[in-house]
Amino acid sequence: MRERVAIVGVGYTSFRPLSPEVSFREMVFEAACRAYADAGLEPDRVGTFVAVSEDYLEGTSIFDEYVPDQLGAVLKPVQTICQDGITAIASAYLQLATGLFEVALVEGHAKASNVLYPAHIEAFAMDPVFVRPLGLNPRFVAGLEMRSFLAQTGNTEEQVALVVAKNKANALKNPLAAYPALVTAEDVLASRPVATPVKELDIAPFADGAVVLILARESVARTLKSQPVYIRGIGWMQDTPNLDQRDWSQASYAELAGRMAYRQAGIRDPKEEICFAEVDDTFSYKELQHIEALGLARCGEAGVLLSEGYFLPDGPLPVNVSGGSLGNGYLYDASGLRSVLEVVLQLRGQAGERQLPDVRVGLAQSWRGIPTASGGVIILSNE
Amino acid sequence: MMKPQNARGVPLKDEDLKVGKVLTTEWRVKADYAWDCGIAIGRYFDGLKEGKILATRCRRCRRTVVPPRIFCEWCFKPMDEWVEVRDTGRVNTFSVSYFSWDMTPLEKPEVPAVVEIDGCSPGVGFMHLLGEVGDNLDEILRRVKVGMKVRAVWKPADQRTGAITDILYFKPEEE
Numbered sequence: 129m130r131e132r133v134a135i136v137g138v139g140y141t142s143f144r145p146l147s148p149e150v151s152f153r154e155m156v157f158e159a160a161c162r163a164y165a166d167a168g169l170e171p172d173r174v175g176t177f178v179a180v181s182e183d184y185l186e187g188t189s190i191f192d193e194y195v196p197d198q199l200g201a202v203l204k205p206v207q208t209i210c211q212d213g214i215t216a217i218a219s220a221y222l223q224l225a226t227g228l229f230e231v232a233l234v235e236g237h238a239k240a241s242n243v244l245y246p247a248h249i250e251a252f253a254m255d256p257v258f259v260r261p262l263g264l265n266p267r268f269v270a271g272l273e274m275r276s277f278l279a280q281t282g283n284t285e286e287q288v289a290l291v292v293a294k295n296k297a298n299a300l301k302n303p304l305a306a307y308p309a310l311v312t313a314e315d316v317l318a319s320r321p322v323a324t325p326v327k328e329l330d331i332a333p334f335a336d337g338a339v340v341l342i343l344a345r346e347s348v349a350r351t352l353k354s355q356p357v358y359i360r361g362i363g364w365m366q367d368t369p370n371l372d373q374r375d376w377s378q379a380s381y382a383e384l385a386g387r388m389a390y391r392q393a394g395i396r397d398p399k400e401e402i403c404f405a406e407v408d409d410t411f412s413y414k415e416l417q418h419i420e421a422l423g424l425a426r427c428g429e430a431g432v433l434l435s436e437g438y439f440l441p442d443g444p445l446p447v448n449v450s451g452g453s454l455g456n457g458y459l460y461d462a463s464g465l466r467s468v469l470e471v472v473l474q475l476r477g478q479a480g481e482r483q484l485p486d487v488r489v490g491l492a493q494s495w496r497g498i499p500t501a502s503g504g505v506i507i508l509s510n511e
Numbered sequence: 512m513m514k515p516q517n518a519r520g521v522p523l524k525d526e527d528l529k530v531g532k533v534l535t536t537e538w539r540v541k542a543d544y545a546w547d548c549g550i551a552i553g554r555y556f557d558g559l560k561e562g563k564i565l566a567t568r569c570r571r572c573r574r575t576v577v578p579p580r581i582f583c584e585w586c587f588k589p590m591d592e593w594v595e596v597r598d599t600g601r602v603n604t605f606s607v608s609y610f611s612w613d614m615t616p617l618e619k620p621e622v623p624a625v626v627e628i629d630g631c632s633p634g635v636g637f638m639h640l641l642g643e644v645g646d647n648l649d650e651i652l653r654r655v656k657v658g659m660k661v662r663a664v665w666k667p668a669d670q671r672t673g674a675i676t677d678i679l680y681f682k683p684e685e686e
């Protein structure tokens with residue numbers, strides 16, 4: 129049997145709307161120092177490094193050259209990928225599984241406050257021949273998708289608004305979160321329409337921050353002082369870029385990435401076997417869409433279950449107890465790593481005031497944002 | 512334009528693009544960024560504004576580096592000992608460049624160089640330009656040598672903005 133891989137170290141900064149006091153290097157250095165201290169090992173033990181970045185979000189082309197210094201990775205094998213954080217974990221996981229390396233480090237960060245016109249960067253990601261010439265604000269993609277999702281599944285705008293209220297309230301118990309607040313579904317429904325039915329409060333605001341994870345093969349993990357959290361399954365998936373050929377109502381990428389991860393983890397009934405989940409909520413409706421895609425609720429039932437309290441921290445299946453991206457802030461491709469961070473902290477019993485009782489298996493899921501239909505799923509366990 | 516024999520298709524001319532004979536699409540992306548200097552670079556720029564070159568020293572490996580950083584990339588330890596180094600140094604390597612950054616041909620070539628700064632550890636310094644070294648390749652190659660001593664020529668104090676361009680260039684210095 130193949131040797132298992134565990135997350136053995138987590139490091140992070142707080143997440144915040146602005147971070148003028150530190151450069152991106154200094155921000156990542158803080159997260160990396162914490163990760164090494166948490167794992168109880170020195171950088172020279174790490175055999176391979178995987179970072180996520182996107183040149184247009186960094187303001188530097190060929191950004192991967194800037195990755196090594198602040199991670200202790202100078203003159204080490206480094207791979208920088210243009211994907212979401214969970215896909216980066218998959219890459220590190222595979223490198224460990226080959227037996228070539230024993231310890232790997234995964235890094236993601238966001239200096240979103242430094243991107244002065246984020247809508248322009250997203251617009252530049254649209255198809256140059258068919259979509260860009262229409263001159264639309266890229267958030268129209270979320271508007272189209274939310275309307276289709278509601279129409280096809282019977283979930284309602286009011287239920288979607290409850291996602292915002294839940295996640296921002298959950299963030300009140302998370303000292304790292306940038307946007308904790310008490311808001312009601314009515315506040316959300318009354319907020320300014322952006323691309324209907326998406327309204328201003330349905331959208332996770334940007335944040336700056338960094339997350340670093342250290343992974344190790346089980347034989348090494350057992351020798352370290354930190355409590356290992358094992359990767360039971362991991363999947364990643366990418367849908368077509370064609371906006372006119374997608375299934376708008378469902379997050380097929382999440383469904384298939386979930387199946388891939390469940391198969392490895394031997395999970396047959398996710399609703400029963402997953403104790404809690406951190407799913408992408410870059411837009412509030414995405415949380416319900418992802419819950420259904422992952423089989424954590426039947427199609428059309430996520431909204432009703434949410435309004436009955438099913439996904440609250442004290443409900444049967446807590447979702448985004450961290451506050452999600454709506455409460456913590458959207459960290460671009462580091463968002464998936466922030467979700468994984470929460471799952472690790474919960475499974476170790478280190479989530480402080482928001483600690484869930486008796487959790488054994490947790491799931492984290494990521495989406496790569498507009499205009500993509502891609503993302504990853506990871507299943508973690510403390511046994 | 513020569514067309515290879517048996518090749519299919521028609522070569523495109525600038526004219527075809529201008530008159531819209533072929534589909535073109537144009538988009539100007541507003542890729543504007545702020546840049547948080549943070550602790551190390553912020554202090555470095557403050558120093559340059561005052562006409563000083565500031566460096567940091569690693570307490571473990573004793574390397575003194577410029578531009579300063581708050582961590583040693585080799586020891587992975589904080590670097591929090593600040594020192595002022597001199598504005599003189601030696602040319603580590605140089606080139607003579609006949610094109611501007613956007614590939615415009617230059618009448619008078621530029622001389623980019625890595626300058627090892629006096630007071631820093633061996634091999635440590637920064638990228639800058641050499642000046643007062645001649646107007647053409649022959650003159651420049653006669654004057655500039657690897658290992659030669661140079662000194663910073665600063666902008667007048669009231670024109671400095673806290674940027675690497677507060678130093679105009681480095682010029683040759685008598686040994």
Ligand SMILES: [Zn+2]
Nearest residue numbers: 569572583586
């Ligand atoms: Zn050092």
